[in-house]
Amino acid sequence: MTWPVRDAIADSVARMLEVNMGLKPQERLLVVTDLPRPEDWQRADEAWLEDMLERAMLARLVAEIARSRFPDNPVAFHPFPATGGHGKEPDPDTAAAMREAEVVIALTSYSLSHTGARQGATQRGARVASMPTFEAQMFEAGGPMAVDYEEVAKDCRRMAERLTQAQEAVVRTPAGTDLRFSLAGRPGQTDDGLYTAPGLWGNLPAGEAFIVPVEGTAEGRLVVPAGWYPGLMEELVLTFREGLVAEVRGGGRVGEELRALLSLGSDEPAPRARRNLAELGLGCNPNARRPDNVLEAEKIKGTVHLAIGDNLHMGGRVEADLHEDYVQPEVDLLLDGRPAILRGRWVV
Numbered sequence: 001m002t003w004p005v006r007d008a009i010a011d012s013v014a015r016m017l018e019v020n021m022g023l024k025p026q027e028r029l030l031v032v033t034d035l036p037r038p039e040d041w042q043r044a045d046e047a048w049l050e051d052m053l054e055r056a057m058l059a060r061l062v063a064e065i066a067r068s069r070f071p072d073n074p075v076a077f078h079p080f081p082a083t084g085g086h087g088k089e090p091d092p093d094t095a096a097a098m099r100e101a102e103v104v105i106a107l108t109s110y111s112l113s114h115t116g117a118r119q120g121a122t123q124r125g126a127r128v129a130s131m132p133t134f135e136a137q138m139f140e141a142g143g144p145m146a147v148d149y150e151e152v153a154k155d156c157r158r159m160a161e162r163l164t165q166a167q168e169a170v171v172r173t174p175a176g177t178d179l180r181f182s183l184a185g186r187p188g189q190t191d192d193g194l195y196t197a198p199g200l201w202g203n204l205p206a207g208e209a210f211i212v213p214v215e216g217t218a219e220g221r222l223v224v225p226a227g228w229y230p231g232l233m234e235e236l237v238l239t240f241r242e243g244l245v246a247e248v249r250g251g252g253r254v255g256e257e258l259r260a261l262l263s264l265g266s267d268e269p270a271p272r273a274r275r276n277l278a279e280l281g282l283g284c285n286p287n288a289r290r291p292d293n294v295l296e297a298e299k300i301k302g303t304v305h306l307a308i309g310d311n312l313h314m315g316g317r318v319e320a321d322l323h324e325d326y327v328q329p330e331v332d333l334l335l336d337g338r339p340a341i342l343r344g345r346w347v348v
Contacts, residue, residue: 005136006061012139012146013062014069019149020204021103021127022196025072030101032094033059034082034108052082052109058136059107076101086111086132087310087323095120104128114310114323118201128201133230133295144205144288144296152207153192155284155301158348159209159340163188166335169213169280171222171304173331174343179220179240179306181213181277183335189314192284207285207299212316216243218277222306224326228291229254238308238326245275245308261322273320279307281325282333282341297327302344304331 017023033056036049056079063077080094088110089095095117098104104126106112111132121128139145164187171179193206224236236251236258248259263271285299298305309322333341340347 006065009061009136009139010065010069013065016129016139016145016204017066017070017103020193020195020206021105021129022194023070023073023103027073027102028100029063029066029070029073029075029103029105030078030097031059031063031066031076031105031107032078032080032090032098032112033106034090034110035079037081037084040082040084055107055109055134058134059105062105062107082108083110085322087114088321089115090117098126098128099124101126105131107131107134109133111323113201113203114313114320119313122199122201125198126201127195127198129195129204130201131204131295133293134204135293138205138296142287144207144285144299147205147207147285147287149193149206152284152286153190153194156190156192156207156209159282159284159346160188160190160211162335162340163209163211163280163282168336170334170337171280171306171328171331172334173223173328175225175235175330176223176237177221177328177331179218179222181219181240181243181280182217183211183280184214186212186214187315203295203299205285205288205296205299207288207301208281208283208305210279210281210314212311212314213243213277213280215276215311215317218243222326222328224251225329228297228327228329229294230292232292236326240277243277244272245277258324270321273318274309274322276308276311276318276320277306278309278311278316278318278320278323279305279314279325281305281307283327291327291329294325294327298325300327300329302329302331302341302346304328304333304341 098121191202239247288299310320
């Protein structure tokens with residue numbers, strides 16, 4: 001990271017802390033980031049390592065900007081060994097540090113959202129911004145952080161209300177997705193980017209309404225188009241039966257890695273939990289555009305994303321060491337047979 005980057009993002013970082021996190025004088029701010037492990041240096045490719053190290057340097061820069069702009073606030077920068085997967089627990093020292101802060105910025109490569117460490121921090125009253133795979137340009141003018149989050153929050157609430165009212169969802173796309181599942185008794189929720197009250201948490205950039213599908217009800221097919229997941233060069237097809245991924249086809253290297261994670265021939269509890277359909281989310285951020293960065297892509301207004309794995313940390317019943325989101329462009333979303341989104345346009 002160079003100083004011109006600091007100049008480009010300093011105001012946006014300060015706005016994030018003031019508007020999104022509601023940072024108050026004297027509150028303890030913690031910026032955490034993950035670093036490559038010894039085995040990553042041996043096995044990971046050069047581009048992946050560079051990306052991870054650049055993100056860690058960005059996290060350090062965010063902490064430096066915070067110290068400069070908010071001199072009355074104790075600011076700590078805490079790097080820790082990478083967990084190796086989204087939803088895997090960090091080391092105990094990192095979890096303890098998160099519990100002791102009032103505001104936590106988790107600018108990491110592997111998500112801490114669906115972990116006991118994040119949950120423990122928010123249960124103690126911390127406000128947490130989970131920012132896995134965040135990139136510096138997201139802070140810049142026209143990027144997904146440069147939105148009116150009050151307006152985004154209104155759209156999130158509006159779509160969450162529609163999800164709450166629905167009993168069943170159907171998701172279809174021109175690429176071949178055709179998936180049906182129950183929402184009965186599940187509340188629509190929001191990730192609106194305004195984490196100003198004790199215990200609130202979510203992603204930054206933010207902007208989604210989401211709901212936890214009823215476990216065991218998903219039936220059909222999910223097709224992820226090439227370019228809509230990091231490194232995905234050919235379409236990836238997941239088939240669901242009784243709420244679980246039963247088959248994974250295509251996807252090249254991404255598909256191979258997913259098949260290994262899901263251990264489709266095994267009925268052991270861990271891989272079975274990873275196969276759970278965990279989330280239906282609706283993007284609500286008008287400045288989100290990039291398709292191959294899931295953190296941003298799932299916020300694109302007019303898209304839908306579906307996740308597998310852990311839903312316990314969202315109010316569901318399945319705990320897993322995995323939570324993977326797959327974004328659906330040009331989507332039709334039917335709630336109780338009525339369109340909420342048609343070919344990527346809201347029907348409100």
